Amino acid sequence: MTSNTPLFSVIIDNYNYSRFLREAIQSVLDQTFSDYELIIIDDHSTDHSVELLAQYRDRALIIELDDNGGQAAAFNAGVAQSRGQFICFLDSDDIFIPCKLERLAQIIKENPNADMYHHQLQFITQDLVPYRKPYPQKPLSGDFSSFAQKYGKPIVAYTSALCFKKEFLDKVFPLEPYLGRLAPDSTLILFVHLLGIVHGIPEALCLYRFHGNNASSYNAKEGDPIVLKQKMYQIEKYYIQINEFLRRKGYDYQVNCNDYLIYQGFDMIVNKKSILNFIKSCILSPIFPTFASKARHIKKLIKWRLKAYPMLYTQKNKGA
Numbered sequence: 001m002t003s004n005t006p007l008f009s010v011i012i013d014n015y016n017y018s019r020f021l022r023e024a025i026q027s028v029l030d031q032t033f034s035d036y037e038l039i040i041i042d043d044h045s046t047d048h049s050v051e052l053l054a055q056y057r058d059r060a061l062i063i064e065l066d067d068n069g070g071q072a073a074a075f076n077a078g079v080a081q082s083r084g085q086f087i088c089f090l091d092s093d094d095i096f097i098p099c100k101l102e103r104l105a106q107i108i109k110e111n112p113n114a115d116m117y118h119h120q121l122q123f124i125t126q127d128l129v130p131y132r133k134p135y136p137q138k139p140l141s142g143d144f145s146s147f148a149q150k151y152g153k154p155i156v157a158y159t160s161a162l163c164f165k166k167e168f169l170d171k172v173f174p175l176e177p178y179l180g181r182l183a184p185d186s187t188l189i190l191f192v193h194l195l196g197i198v199h200g201i202p203e204a205l206c207l208y209r210f211h212g213n214n215a216s217s218y219n220a221k222e223g224d225p226i227v228l229k230q231k232m233y234q235i236e237k238y239y240i241q242i243n244e245f246l247r248r249k250g251y252d253y254q255v256n257c258n259d260y261l262i263y264q265g266f267d268m269i270v271n272k273k274s275i276l277n278f279i280k281s282c283i284l285s286p287i288f289p290t291f292a293s294k295a296r297h298i299k300k301l302i303k304w305r306l307k308a309y310p311m312l313y314t315q316k317n318k319g320a
Helices: 018-029 049-056 071-081 100-110 145-151 166-172 184-195 225-248 261-271 275-284 291-317
Strands: 008-014 036-042 061-064 086-091 116-124 162-165 198-209
Touching: 008 018, 008 071, 008 100, 018 036, 018 049, 018 086, 036 049, 036 071, 049 061, 061 071, 071 086, 071 184, 086 100, 086 166, 100 116, 100 198, 116 184, 145 184, 162 166, 162 184, 166 184, 184 225, 275 291
Parallel strands: 008 036, 008 086, 036 061, 116 198
Antiparallel strands: 086 162, 116 162
16 A cells, blocks of 8 residues: 555544444545555544544554544644655545546646645535535635735635645644634645645645534534624734744744735624725635625624624624
8 A cells, every 4th residue: 555655644633423434434545546654533523433544554554532622632643654746635524536636646747836736526415426516716825924914814724635745744734723723724725825836726626514513513603792792802813923933933924914815804894994905805806716606705704793893883882
C-alpha cells in the first residue's frame, strides 16, 4: 500500500461515528491509487469505534487519544505521525470516491506549485442518496493573500475536500486549541490564503453526508439576536488569536477582522453598520461566483438584520 515516503497521507478523524466509520475507511482502502498511508485518529470515542478500529490495525496506523481534544487535537496527532508528501483529510462520516487519490496525483503533477488543493463534493443523505448540486459551484484557484488580509478567506470548503502540501502544514502545525477546537479546516484554509497558493478542482471527488449532527449543518434560528451577537464575538476573538499566532511565527501578514466579510455581515445586523459598505464587500468578494449568488447573500443578511435589530435594541434598553 505504501512506500517509506508515500505521496499521500490520508488522515481520518473520528469521534463517536462508529455507524459511519467503516464506510469512510473502506472508501480509502478501495482507492485506485496505492501510494498512500492511512492514519486514523480516534478522539476518545465512547461508542463502539475503538472495537471497530481494531479490525484495521494491519492496514492503517490507529491512534487513540487519551482525552477528547476536538478535531484540532486529532489533526495534530495525525500530521505529527504522517510521512506523506501531501495530506488529505477525511471526516469519518464522509466517503472518498474510488479515483480521488489517482485524480489528485494527476492534478498535482500538472499543477505542482499549490500549497492546498480543494475539490467539489457531492452532498448525500444519511442513506447515501445524492441531493443538491456539487459544492462549491466554482472552486477557486490563485493567490488570495491580499483579499484574505482585508476580508478573511474567500474559499469555504469542507474538511474532506482538502489536500495540503506537507511542507506547508509544517509551517503552521501544531494547531493551537482555540484556533481549531471545532473547525480546524477553516483555520488551515485561512492560513493557506495568507501564506500560500490555492488550486481548485471542478470535480466532486468526495461524498459529504448530511445527517443532522454535522457541525456545519447546524443553523441557528434566523434573526436570533443572542446567537448573532455570540457569533460576532467568536469571530472577533478568533481573528485576534489568528493575528497573535502569525506574529509569534514571525509573519508580516495580519488580518483586519473588522473588515472580514462574514464578521462585517453580522456586525451590520447587530450594530446597524452601513448596508452600503456591506454590499460593497459582497460585490468585491470572490466567494460568490455569480451576481445572483451575491444578491442572495446580501438579501439574506439584510433580512436577518430587519428581524434581529429591533429585538437587540429592545434588549439593550432593558440592560440585557
